[in-house]
Amino acid sequence: MTRDAKNIVPITMAVLLHVVLLTSMVVAFDHARPAPNISLAITATLVTEVPEFKPPPVTEPEPEPEIIEPLPEPDNSEELRRAAEEEKRRLDALLEKQRLEEIRRRQREEADRRKREEERKEVLRKEAERKRLADIERQRRENERQRRELEDEHRQAEIDAESIRLAAVDSGALAVYMTQIRQKIERNWSAPASAGADLECSVRVRQIPGGEVIRVTILSCNGDEAVRRSVEAAIHLSSPLPEPSDPSLFDRNILLNLSIRQ
Numbered sequence: 001m002t003r004d005a006k007n008i009v010p011i012t013m014a015v016l017l018h019v020v021l022l023t024s025m026v027v028a029f030d031h032a033r034p035a036p037n038i039s040l041a042i043t044a045t046l047v048t049e050v051p052e053f054k055p056p057p058v059t060e061p062e063p064e065p066e067i068i069e070p071l072p073e074p075d076n077s078e079e080l081r082r083a084a085e086e087e088k089r090r091l092d093a094l095l096e097k098q099r100l101e102e103i104r105r106r107q108r109e110e111a112d113r114r115k116r117e118e119e120r121k122e123v124l125r126k127e128a129e130r131k132r133l134a135d136i137e138r139q140r141r142e143n144e145r146q147r148r149e150l151e152d153e154h155r156q157a158e159i160d161a162e163s164i165r166l167a168a169v170d171s172g173a174l175a176v177y178m179t180q181i182r183q184k185i186e187r188n189w190s191a192p193a194s195a196g197a198d199l200e201c202s203v204r205v206r207q208i209p210g211g212e213v214i215r216v217t218i219l220s221c222n223g224d225e226a227v228r229r230s231v232e233a234a235i236h237l238s239s240p241l242p243e244p245s246d247p248s249l250f251d252r253n254i255l256l257n258l259s260i261r262q
Contacts, residue, residue: 164248177244182256184242189234189258192226199223200259201231206252211240219255231258 191199201221207213216232223231235256244250 161248164246173244173246174249177242177246177249178254178256180242181238181254182258185234185238185256185258188237190230192230194224195227195230196223198259199227200257201227203231203235203256203258205235205241205254205256207239207241207254208252209250211243213239213241 199222201223202219204217204219205213206215206217213236216235218228218231221228221231
């Protein structure tokens with residue numbers, strides 16, 4: 001508004017200056033013309049028509065755009081800091097959630113893997129157990145077969161041995177064998193003075209192949225303790241006992257009846 005007021009003053013002054021100059025020119029032109037020779041004195045009043053002066057239209061300059069001074073920015077650094085912290089917390093929470101989901105996913109995968117591994121091991125264990133039981137059953141049947149065969153063989157051997165022994169007995173070889181044993185023991189028997197007439201002792205003698213005596217058991221004896229000890233001593237002194245002419249007559253346990261008759 002101040003600028004507009006300053007523009008009006010010069011314009012007004014220019015207009016007045018043009019009016020003054022125009023008036024001066026008119027007056028000068030009138031004085032330069034020759035005056036007519038008139039005898040009559042005429043009193044007149046000169047009216048000079050001054051043309052109407054129209055000042056040029058004043059074009060007001062367009063108002064310059066009002067410069068709006070920017071308002072000072074508010075200090076929102078605290079809000080920005082809080083927003084940044086909130087965003088950081090959100091991102092951290094999102095990352096933590098993703099991390100936990102990844103851990104749970106891996107745990108599920110590991111659990112599934114372990115489950116599959118356990119199932120595979122269980123299948124293998126059952127298969128191995130089935131095979132083991134089948135092997136045991138097969139071995140049991142084989143052992144049973146072998147046992148029956150051995151029993152049959154042993155029974156047959158016993159039958160054969162008994163047949164041979166009975167044949168030897170029938171031939172009198174057993175009686176000869178037992179007489180030889182009894183005679184050897186009686187030769188080594190020193191009966192004590194306490195042994196009375198008609199002394200009879202029944203004895204079981206255990207021997208091993210070759211005739212070596214390993215045990216003597218007095219089954220019955222009508223003599224005293226000294227007599228019993230003398231019988232045991234005589235049998236041990238007679239070891240090894242005579243062997244039979246026929247091996248089938250050998251018996252690990254033999255029964256002897258020893259007697260002293262007057």
